[in-house]
Amino acid sequence: MIEIMPGVESAASALQAEKTRMEVIGQNIANANTTRTEKGGPYQRQVVQFQTYLEGKLGVDPSDAGQKVRISEIMSDPRPPREIYQPGHPDADDNGIVKYPNVRVHEEMADLIASSRAMEANLAIIRTARSMALQTLNIGRA
Amino acid sequence: MIDGLFASANYEGVKKMLDATVLRHKAISSNIANVETPHYQRVDVNSSFDMELKRAIASNQTGNVNSIQPRIEVDQQAVAQNRDGNSVQLEKELVSMQKNMVAHQLQTQMITGKLSKLRKAISGQA
Numbered sequence: 001m002i003e004i005m006p007g008v009e010s011a012a013s014a015l016q017a018e019k020t021r022m023e024v025i026g027q028n029i030a031n032a033n034t035t036r037t038e039k040g041g042p043y044q045r046q047v048v049q050f051q052t053y054l055e056g057k058l059g060v061d062p063s064d065a066g067q068k069v070r071i072s073e074i075m076s077d078p079r080p081p082r083e084i085y086q087p088g089h090p091d092a093d094d095n096g097i098v099k100y101p102n103v104r105v106h107e108e109m110a111d112l113i114a115s116s117r118a119m120e121a122n123l124a125i126i127r128t129a130r131s132m133a134l135q136t137l138n139i140g141r142a
Numbered sequence: 143m144i145d146g147l148f149a150s151a152n153y154e155g156v157k158k159m160l161d162a163t164v165l166r167h168k169a170i171s172s173n174i175a176n177v178e179t180p181h182y183q184r185v186d187v188n189s190s191f192d193m194e195l196k197r198a199i200a201s202n203q204t205g206n207v208n209s210i211q212p213r214i215e216v217d218q219q220a221v222a223q224n225r226d227g228n229s230v231q232l233e234k235e236l237v238s239m240q241k242n243m244v245a246h247q248l249q250t251q252m253i254t255g256k257l258s259k260l261r262k263a264i265s266g267q268a
Contacts (some may be wrong), residue, residue: 006164007171014175067172069179082181118177121232125171128243132167135250138256 004136006066009055011122013068018119020071021048025112026132032103035091043101045077077102153256154207155199159179160249162187162195162212163242170239181227184235186217207228 024046034043051072054089079102089094148154169185176182191212198206220229 007168010168010171011177014177050176052176052179052182066168067176067182067185069175114178117232118174121174121177121236122171123168124236125174126238128239129167129171132164132243132246135247139250139253141254 003125005133008129010068010124011125011129013070014122015119017048017050017069017071018115018122021115024048024074025108025115028103029105029108031101032105032108035089035098042081043097043103044081045079045101045103046074047077049075055112070118071080095119147260148256149204151202151204151207153253154204155195156252156256157248158195158207158210158212160246160253161190163246163249165212165214165263166242167239167246170235170242172214173235174232174239176227177230177232177235179228182230183216183228184220185214187212188215189217189219 008029015080028045031043037043043086050069052067054067081099081102083097084100085096086098089098092098166187169187173182173184191210194210195207198210217229222229223231
């Protein structure tokens, strides 16, 4: 089957995945100083894992189907928490050490920029697909 | 019948090129979608397509041209630049998308040109 706008399915899947990544980044930044969570202990930074996949559609030859992307897993960053000496803090241990989340805000900001660039690139794909489709519809018009 | 009007190796060739252009856009969109997927290998239209098409058009047989099918395959030339094993370079993909768009414009115009020449011949206008 030939779709009118080629490749927009892949781009749409990527936009969705990037949106989820941005949400996770937002969550990390929001919790950059959370020392107490429901599970106990400081908040742990979350990272997303991208995965490519082919949608098994009937009648589509896998050799010419566009590969999509999705987020396969949201994992906890295994790096240790930041330990800061703050004796007056309610979450301080006996030595006055408070465990802060392993979130580094500058790292999150860099990821956020990468994510927004990836989104722009995918939007460019959709824009081009649209102009190609319009061009195709104009075949035969002088 | 009317097929005879269009049965030229060049015209069929342009149609095949248009197919390949659309397919290449699909490949590029899949590459850009997976720009951050670990171990993703970039894909492209099969590299032998251009040569096969050139040979078929040179043979001037529409049958030869029609039998060629472009398809998407993994680009073996591309090597991963990062440690995550992903062989996509975003800048290159965006440049090839622009090139592809211009190629698409050229091909649609060539088809339009052929059709309008035919129309002129039929209607007898100057």
